[in-house]
Amino acid sequence: MHAPNISDSDPVFSVLLKHRVPFVIIGGHAVYRHGYWRQTEDYDVIWDRNPESAKVLLGALTELNAVWIGREIDPATSIEKTYPVNAAYINCEHLMMLWTDHGPLNLFDYVPGMPTEDVTQLFETAVEGDGYQFSSLAWLKRMKRAAGRSKDLVDLEELEKRNPSV
Numbered sequence: 001m002h003a004p005n006i007s008d009s010d011p012v013f014s015v016l017l018k019h020r021v022p023f024v025i026i027g028g029h030a031v032y033r034h035g036y037w038r039q040t041e042d043y044d045v046i047w048d049r050n051p052e053s054a055k056v057l058l059g060a061l062t063e064l065n066a067v068w069i070g071r072e073i074d075p076a077t078s079i080e081k082t083y084p085v086n087a088a089y090i091n092c093e094h095l096m097m098l099w100t101d102h103g104p105l106n107l108f109d110y111v112p113g114m115p116t117e118d119v120t121q122l123f124e125t126a127v128e129g130d131g132y133q134f135s136s137l138a139w140l141k142r143m144k145r146a147a148g149r150s151k152d153l154v155d156l157e158e159l160e161k162r163n164p165s166v
Contacts, residue, residue: 011102012043012064013132019060022048024126026112026143028155030135033127036158042104046119046135049063049109054090057107062087064100068093111139113146137163 016023025033028040051081065133067082067088074081085090085098096107109119126133137159144156 035162
């Protein structure tokens with residue numbers, strides 16, 4: 001089976017790569033990489049948290065004009081206020097659900113659905129494609145099972161059909 005390509009011009013992944021953020025692609029883009037195409041609305045990645053990666057991540061998120069959405073309502077617009085990502089935010093959040101100029105970006109410093117698992121394992125087993133690191137199929141299936149949402153179960157079923165032995 002030939003894995004689909006992610007374009008070199010992909011804005012979010014290419015900026016993270018350019019800034020040398022250590023990350024592994026998960027979610028819908030990884031599902032696509034492993035042979036099942038479906039629409040995805042966001043970018044999901046696990047990043048390897050350490051002091052140096054936090055610094056380069058801030059540079060990448062600044063270039064992407066990343067903001068986080070607060071709980072306060074702006075009286076002028078009646079929508080939630082947004083705040084630019086800064087070092088303090090990166091240092092205290094384990095899941096960053098952000099909005100960028102290119103759409104939503106979810107950054108995890110843990111394995112979704114399995115917060116006690118060591119992310120090092122995910123990085124060590126990642127598969128390369130188009131210059132990016134993607135979650136291995138085995139890890140992707142584990143994350144989909146752990147999430148258990150209806151769309152994750154559909155993804156899991158489709159991935160099983162295409163890759164029954166993994």
